[in-house]
Amino acid sequence: MGFSDTFNELQKIDGEDFKRIGAAPAALRGILIVLGCAAVIGGMTYMMILPQFEKLERVQAKEVQLRATFDSEQSKAANRTAYIEQLEDMKKTFNVMLRQLPNKTDIESLLVDLSQTSVASGLEVQYFKPESEVSREFYAEYPIRISVSGQYHQFGEFISGLAALPRIVTLSNIDIQNETTSAGTRAPTSSKKLKMDLMATTYRYIEEDE
Numbered sequence: 001m002g003f004s005d006t007f008n009e010l011q012k013i014d015g016e017d018f019k020r021i022g023a024a025p026a027a028l029r030g031i032l033i034v035l036g037c038a039a040v041i042g043g044m045t046y047m048m049i050l051p052q053f054e055k056l057e058r059v060q061a062k063e064v065q066l067r068a069t070f071d072s073e074q075s076k077a078a079n080r081t082a083y084i085e086q087l088e089d090m091k092k093t094f095n096v097m098l099r100q101l102p103n104k105t106d107i108e109s110l111l112v113d114l115s116q117t118s119v120a121s122g123l124e125v126q127y128f129k130p131e132s133e134v135s136r137e138f139y140a141e142y143p144i145r146i147s148v149s150g151q152y153h154q155f156g157e158f159i160s161g162l163a164a165l166p167r168i169v170t171l172s173n174i175d176i177q178n179e180t181t182s183a184g185t186r187a188p189t190s191s192k193k194l195k196m197d198l199m200a201t202t203y204r205y206i207e208e209d210e
Contacts, residue, residue: 107142107202107204110165110167110169110202111130111144113165113167114128114144114146114162114165114169114200115128117158117161117162117165118146118148118158120157120161121150121154121155121157121158121161122150122151122154122157123148123149123150123154123155123158124148124149124150125146125147125148126147126148126149126195127145127146127147127197128144128145128146128147129144129145130142130143130144130145131143131144131145133204135206136206138205138206139203139204139205139206140203140204140206141201141202141203142201142202142203142204143199143200143201144199144200144201144202145197145198145199146197146198146199146200147195147196147197147198148195148196149179149193149194149195149196150193150194150196151193151194152176152194155176155194155196159171162200167202168202168203169200169201169202170200170201170202171198171199171200171201172198172199172201173197173198173199174196174197174198175196175197175198176194176195176196177194177195178193178194178195179193179194179195
């Protein structure tokens with residue numbers, strides 16, 4: 001059958017031919033077969049193939065994430081020895097710092113050290129009062145209010161003596177003024193006597209049973 005014959009067959013198609021599909025012209029049956037196959041292929045593509053493409057995209061994204069995790073873990077494994085050495089150094093440093101924090105029994109001896117340091121510097125202790133302890137996360141602050149009088153260079157010796165103590169002591173609220181006499185007037189300038197008020201804070205390690 002030539003092209004002209006097929007074209008003539010298509011022109012003869014009418015609505016009744018769809019009712020008699022078995023006896024329909026060959027051209028109509030061919031078109032219906034093609035349309036049916038296209039519908040089946042389209043349905044299979046939509047129902048089966050497209051979801052597989054979406055699944056493939058998710059798997060590829062997961063692969064990228066896993067590769068990044070693998071590279072990160074591989075880098076950590078390669079530097080494991082360096083990390084262990086760094087951790088040991090940190091433990092040693094932490095232990096040294098803990099030893100600088102007095103426990104309950106060391107607080108009294110530390111107070112004696114503070115008092116003796118001020119006396120050894122030639123200062124006159126006018127006021128020395130431990131304040132209430134302040135608890136923190138794993139340590140406690142133990143503030144001590146101190147008031148001493150003397151000359152300026154003696155203050156320097158006192159501060160240096162505190163810095164040389166084996167325990168951690170921080171100073172704050174330092175106030176230096178000319179000392180006043182009992183009559184309320186300032187001492188003669190020639191005496192160069194000063195008064196220093198400050199807050200010395202030491203720290204205590206809180207035991208686990210506390």
